[in-house]
Amino acid sequence: MNNRENGGLRMMAARFVGAVRLRNEPRCGRAAPDELALSLTPMMARYKALVRWKVAKYLSMGRVRAVSCPVCGSATEVANADTRFSVVRCTSCGHATASRTPHDEELQALYDGLVYWHKDKGHGGIESFTEGNWDAWLAPRLDSIYRLAGFVDTPPKQVLEVGCSEGRLLYELRLRGHDVFGYECNAQIAALGSHAFSIPIAGEGFAASKVAGRWFDLVLAYHTLEHVGDVVAMVRDMASVMKPEAKMVIELPIETVYDNPDHVHFFTHQSIRLLLGRVFLTVDLFPHGFIDAHGTQIDSAFAIASGPRN
Numbered sequence: 001m002n003n004r005e006n007g008g009l010r011m012m013a014a015r016f017v018g019a020v021r022l023r024n025e026p027r028c029g030r031a032a033p034d035e036l037a038l039s040l041t042p043m044m045a046r047y048k049a050l051v052r053w054k055v056a057k058y059l060s061m062g063r064v065r066a067v068s069c070p071v072c073g074s075a076t077e078v079a080n081a082d083t084r085f086s087v088v089r090c091t092s093c094g095h096a097t098a099s100r101t102p103h104d105e106e107l108q109a110l111y112d113g114l115v116y117w118h119k120d121k122g123h124g125g126i127e128s129f130t131e132g133n134w135d136a137w138l139a140p141r142l143d144s145i146y147r148l149a150g151f152v153d154t155p156p157k158q159v160l161e162v163g164c165s166e167g168r169l170l171y172e173l174r175l176r177g178h179d180v181f182g183y184e185c186n187a188q189i190a191a192l193g194s195h196a197f198s199i200p201i202a203g204e205g206f207a208a209s210k211v212a213g214r215w216f217d218l219v220l221a222y223h224t225l226e227h228v229g230d231v232v233a234m235v236r237d238m239a240s241v242m243k244p245e246a247k248m249v250i251e252l253p254i255e256t257v258y259d260n261p262d263h264v265h266f267f268t269h270q271s272i273r274l275l276l277g278r279v280f281l282t283v284d285l286f287p288h289g290f291i292d293a294h295g296t297q298i299d300s301a302f303a304i305a306s307g308p309r310n
């Protein structure tokens, strides 16, 4: 990263993070061009992705490919052909998914910049990294870790979170003494969060090869796997860096209407059990739900998995 990019990022962090004080912050007189460059880059990526989706739709001439269920391998039927990825649903486990596997570049384009962060966190009444209803956002996550997964603070643990966004949960766990590490495919949010909370966040997609030689006691992924292309490969990869006694804690939305344009997967309780059961010996499911800032009931499920199969 060159100095100009770095300066722009730091200034954006100062504005975005709100109450967090960024010490030794240099004054930057060229704010507008730097911020413009930051906001244009993801805009161009989104535009390119949009063109690619349109071309893919046109070339398929409205046909939806008959893919098999990525979770259980059964046949699928068309559930909603009008969405970005044309959603099909498994006739056995009910898992719904994109009728083609999106490219990493396409997926990344969905979350670049700060727009997605504001849309996602805004549902919960969160305005910046430090302002808004963070306690309500943290409470169910901490409950899933401590009560549902039986996590304890002593001795300190190695914690990995995949899709950690700004890293607010990892920051909370680090305050409790743990060694934390996060992956976030939105490089801009990763850099801002890493700077604001002084925690290591890699601004790229997770792969086990990237943490070779490091083993974790706790592996987390909240509202992340529904955005991943090959979800079975991702869970296997995450499981491969767990210590023998480690636990994985995930949360996934349970959706029966397939109109969320950003989701590649729409899970059922059964498909979550099947997915994790392919990789782990023990899987426990806990239905959860909350009402978002618009008053809409959002159903989800926490899953605790342990005992990775070899």
Ligand SMILES: [Zn+2]
Residues within 6 Å of the ligand: 069, 070, 071, 072, 073, 074, 090, 091, 092, 093, 094, 095, 271
């Ligand atoms: Zn299935």
